[in-house]
Amino acid sequence: MRQFTAVVNPTAGAATGAAALLALARHLREAGAELRTDYSHSLDHARELARDAGRRGRIVLAVGGDGIAGAVGGALSGTGATLGLVPAGRGNDFARALGVPREPEALARTLLHGEPRPVDTVQVSSAVHDRAVVLGSVYAGVDALANRHANRSRLLRGSASYYAGGLRAVTTWRPARYRVTVDGEEHPHTGYTVVAANSGFYGSGRIIAPGARVDDGLLDVVMIREAPRRLFFTLMNELRTGVHVRRPEVRILRGAEIRVEADRDLPYGTDGEVDATLPVTARVLPGALRVLY
Incomplete structure (x- = not known):
């Protein structure tokens, strides 16, 4: 079963992000998946947490909007690690472009059973x-x-x-x-x-x-x-x-x-x-x- 690390920035949309993750976590854990939550202090700290989780073979979930998605995804770019998105921010534009569902049960199915697909990033x-x-x-x-x-x-x-x-x-x-x-x-x-x-x-x-x-x-x-x-x-x-x-x-x-x-x-x-x-x-x-x- 898949192992997840959720990276959350509590200084940006804390309540929305926490609520989205809480709703998702129940479905992941009921399916037998392991979920760990790491709270970052900044986007730079979020990048560090993401790289560490990725090195340990865990799927890294970016919880929030485009800022933290970009920070976490950018940190994982080129490493072979896998990113999951939990849209819970102001814009959520990259998740929207990929068609990532916001409804917790549908999102859990994507994270539990989907196959990672390669996407481009921007340096x-x-x-x-x-x-x-x-x-x-x-x-x-x-x-x-x-x-x-x-x-x-x-x-x-x-x-x-x-x-x-x-x-x-x-x-x-x-x-x-x-x-x-x-x-x-x-x-x-x-x-x-x-x-x-x-x-x-x-x-x-x-x-x-x-x-x-x-x-x-x-x-x-x-x-x-x-x-x-x-x-x-x-x-x-x-x-x-x-x-x-x-x-x-x-x-x-x-x-x-x-x-x-x-x-x-x-x-x-x-x-x-x-x-x-x-x-x-x-x-x-x-x-x-x-x-x-």
């Missing part, structure tokens, strides 16, 4: 991140600023916090001039954002890159160019279904390595965490992580 290099590995996407611009506002929100949760953060970010945004290099070819761009997407989802369920696949060895590069604010708000609404990609203001490229630079200090985010500024390089690591989904 990120910048002044702050020295070859860090993340799962979902790297995004630089107004969306990263909106994500920062959402993370700091104390009154709103989930999609509402992202939408409010987006409104706040757009009202003060002035278009940035980017230099985007995709597999060695430069693409000048002036506008709102550049997103290097492994997963199609970001921002709590918004479909930024409908054609992105987590197992194709490529990143979808979505660039939204300068446009009137009214049109940009329309584009934000269209992210719910992914139809924004039909607009001439949206350009999509694909590649294995993307570098993003800008004419001013701009924040970039990775898996819901916004703690650095451009320039940044994102490189796909094909099939580097085994995941149960």
